[in-house]
Amino acid sequence: MNAPLTIILTGALVAASCSLVGTFLVLRKMALLGDAISHAVLPGIVIAFLFTNSLASFPALVGASVVGIATVFLVEALHRSRRLYEDTSIGVVFPALFSLGVILVSVYAGQVHIDTDCVLYGEIGLSNLDEWIVGGKSLGPRSIWVTGGVMLFDLLFVLAFYKELKLVSFDPDLAASIGYSPMLVHYLLMTVVSITVVASFESVGSILVVAMLVVPPAAAYLLSAQLINMILIAIAIAVASSAAGYAFARSVDCSIAGAMAFSAGLFFLAAFFASPRNGLVARIVLRWRLRERLTRQLLLLHLKARVTVEEARTLQPEDLVVRFGWSRSRIDRAVRRLRANGLIESSGGRLWLTQAGKAALDREGTAVLAHR
């Protein structure tokens, strides 16, 4: 397989599996867990080295996996004690483990080059060079096997526990009351996250994993209110980020993992501004519409209140400027719209309710505006 294809595929597999499990992390307000694990694994690597006297990646991977699982269990247990919030639990656990690693390095291994960057973290740009060789035969890039395996594992986990995951993500109390164990599901989820994160670190390094765990699910969260759609959108964004990131890295010749994470960020920004439901633009439009309708409602009610008295026909738009503090253009827009609907009439700068408008208002109240 050629280099670009291997790299894009590896990136897409990592991004997809991270987004899949990351969706549940975002819903559980534990999005920073990946970041935490990236630091917390240091003591695992150091201890693996002290035991094996080897800086090869396999012992490091084993050490990191064990500490990764310990990290998520500690976080979960602390959070479960109900004494700390999610983010505080994460914030307490990982510095403790990271500092333990730093102490171990400075006491035992200061003369050996050991840190997460050079021992554990892989580099996506090298993924096509690192082949899996069994019995002298090459089975293709190791990263594809590892990340593909992780993806399959995550997919099976989510498929098997979908109902449980959904329930405990949104309503753990209900889940507990109808016989599911939120605790068991959470511990399982956290274990899966830890395995996914550590294996992905080993294949592609940290930035891509940390970003893909959060950014595509966050974008999907803004685009959909349904769990299944959120997952599918997150995965789609993750895969698209991998391809777009590679193209970006090629055009400006820069770090590939960085470009992929950056692309995911751009997708998030697009969702943030342009989401039809939650996007900034949609919100602004919605607020504008509500305001305009309120203007028309108040105008109608005001006219109706005055219609019985003699001064009805003397109402001028300027009076409304004074009375409601509205701008002239705002009043003009409302008047234009209401006239077009035949609810009011104006002549010589004066406003009044038409017969049809009066009848409709008596019949339906301001709901008369619902579709106009």
Next chain:
Amino acid sequence: MSKFGISLLRRCSLYLGLAATLLFSACDSGAGVALSSAGGSLKILATTSMIGDIAARIAGPHATVESLMGPGVDPHLYKTSESDVRRLENADLILYNGLNLEGKMGEIFEALSRSRRVVAVSKDITAAELRTPPEFKGHHDPHIWFDVKLWSTVVGPIRRELSSLDPAHAADYVKNAETVAQELSSLDAWVESHVAMIPADRRILVTAHDAFGYFGRRYQVEVVALQGISTVAEFSVHDVERLTQRIVERKVPAVFIESSVPRRNIEAVQKACEAKGHKVSIGGELFSDAMGAAGTPEGTYRGMVEHNVRLILQALR
């Protein structure tokens, strides 16, 4: 907008910023550096520019030599750019330092050497010639290029690989290799004679991290570093205290910063010495893990070594 939405935006903009920093720092470092544009048909890729420089001299006009890690790049923190991927894919010969200098990439190269021409230039060096911490057998100090005599042993593997890759020009490679070896030998003598000008009791080199061990051993300079080889464990108060004590006792006139390690580390030591009433100056910036920019005198192996030695001589004499 919901509160959650805002916190999501904050969180994601953090990652976006992080990714952008990484991205552009990788772009800035200029990724690879062409060391010889002679345009030969062979493509040789070296990891560090020190290896690339020697390889380019031996290959002469028969090959294009490039190095992955440009000026000022810390080999431990190197990230591949997109063009590096293609360079790695298309290279006829990949030369790397080995001894774990390249971290995980070295591990991949070692496996790759079974199917492609990938060679660790340090392969001829025996374990006895390497510096090894007594408690960790087999984990040698990879900074072999500051002992010029030891570094000249990389000429052999490079010449052999080139000759077997391109037998038609083998005679040229042998001739060039001899020239390079001679130059290195005279450079070695030059360094020795210059270091000898420093009074023996002042021959103490204080640096930020432990990259000059081989230099010290070869030229009888006592080397004291604030940090060990790994830079993940930040130096401790005890480290600063120990180093300061040493500097004050030995009346060391100058300490040095390194091109790839933050200068504030060594400045902390300077301050601590001043507090004890011993004024120590900063001798300048030594090239440690990478050479200078291509096209400058320090952009060659020889220029880099000469720069370091002149700086040390000036500050300590």
